[in-house]
Amino acid sequence: MNLPRRSLPLVPRRAAQAVAALGAAALLLAGCGSDSGSDKKDSKGASAGEASGTRTVKDATGATVKVPAHPKRIVTLTQEDLDAVLALGVKPVGITNGQGLDKPPAYLADRVKDIDVVGNLLQPVMDKVVAAKPDLILAGDMQDEQVLKQLREITPATLVTMAPTDEWKLSFRGIGNAVNKLDKANKVIADHESAAKAAGAKLGADKGAEVSIVRWNPDGPSWMEKKQFASGVALEMGLKRPKAQNKDGNAHTPSLSLEKIDQIDGDWLFLSTLTSDGEKALKDVQSKPAYKELGAVKKKHVVTVNGSVWSTRGGPLASDVVLKDITKALSKS
Template sequence: MTLPRRSPALQRHAVRTAAVLGAAALLLTGCGSGDSGSKDAKGSAGKESAASSATRTVKDATGRAVEVPAEPKRIVTLTQEDLDMVLALGVKPVGITNGQGLDKPPAYLADKVEGVDVVGNLLQPVMDKVVAARPDLILAGDMQDEQVLKQLREITPATLVTMAPTDDWKLSFRGIGNAVNKLDRANEVISEHEAAAKAAGGKLGANKGAEVSIVRWNPGGPSWMENKQFASGIALEMGLKRPKAQNKDGNAHTPSLSLEKINEIDGDWLFLSTLTSDGEKALEDVQSKAAYKELDAVKNDHVVTVDGSVWSTRGGPLAAGVVMDDITEALSAS
């Protein structure tokens, strides 16, 4: 039985269009003011008060206008994508949620959030814990539960839905950059990532332009990822290709495939992830079956197991770095 190789980067764990963007753009700046009665002779206290109470109005991913602090100090993130993005902007939140499919923060961000309070699971905040964090800004990911959003807005009106169902990570990142008044830095980070991905793809030697299959193994079988899904996009930015069966536009995972269709997951390289223990068990079970063993990627020892809590998410700049490192290390070693 050929077992997938675990990527070195995973082992370390220690690393819409202009119109849509306009929906996240700044509408109003500096509309807050301080209490003039608090000024001392030099007006310094009044200036400090004005600075702390100054606000901006932005639109979130749903088009809702939200008044946010001009310089937010106490941010709570409700998804690992929100967390990834604020950390990439140099902002450490005061409250976070556990990672996708995890009962703890995502491993690739663990060293950056040491000591930060966990306020619930992914998109499942515990309201008492959110209150205790005293947020002045809540980044609510793709939260669609209006009752939960109502409760969050009672804690602070500065609660933003940061991503729509079809948004890619770069659009969401620009929206979050705008919300925390760091849009210029967000654009810089994206440019740096794109340059790094292109450079990395050009150094893959014999594997330059290889076809890479990107698959999550579910309890019901494998599901490959469409071209606009996060990890697929990183591979394409690196100049890699997708197998013919997987070269489809879209940002979703396909339904789980039966063994009769397992050839759809084949490629020059096969990157496999799971998210649950049931998925891990299903993958382990299939590795002894002839249909799996007959895949070219398996026969060529070109199967790499990667972290589903990174590869199967909607992504962010730091997760993009992990995916890029996983691909680079696997393909450069062959």
């Protein structure tokens, strides 16, 4: 089943004015409230109902879901969900391994050393999820209805947090609202955008350079489309994509043959792999004339980057990594 495109994240009515002021246009405003109905305030200014009750949000499929007003035990099923909650200062109790990995993604490893792994990406082991005793499950772009049914038997507060074509900021705002930290999510995004703009302003002669973003697969290279996560970071910095790669979309192309390898060329070439087979295929092609004739190769403007960051759907912490990778590479030119 293909999930419908979600143009709108999980946002309550009472957040409408705040979200509009922050420029988050076209957000769907879903009802929010507590089951207890009490207006009594505690010492921290929160209503007694909200402190102990639930809120109602809409997930990426448009489904209405009741979630804890202040979730304490969150399980994340994708590294994008994990990236998001960590950026919001929330520590989950269960996580899954990274994309193409049998362990959590390296760029988050220091933050998750003592957190239980409950399965691989979008492949939770149900007994391990049960053992984590979650009060909220963030299920990424899970499309397996049978798995979702099992997860909702563990806790009804199970949310699909992204549709297949959602970009990371949209999903991040939705997750921020789901964990009752929408204001912080908007601040994280604003800070990232300011940092990207400032980094781009310091690029000097490389400002406006064409950046090729490629994942090398066992059967050849795929370039990332214009709206793909890492591409978005580059564009925020004021960089450009090569003409051959200036295509809307947030996916990657089918693997290219050597006859079409010129499509991956640019002023700079950022290369990643996700598997050992991909690494071997890249090493094999690097000795071939077609690869050596690329302009970026001749200028020694080829940078190897972490595929489990650059090839993902993205998040605020992954965005920081991409920003630093690009800045470091172009600052040396």
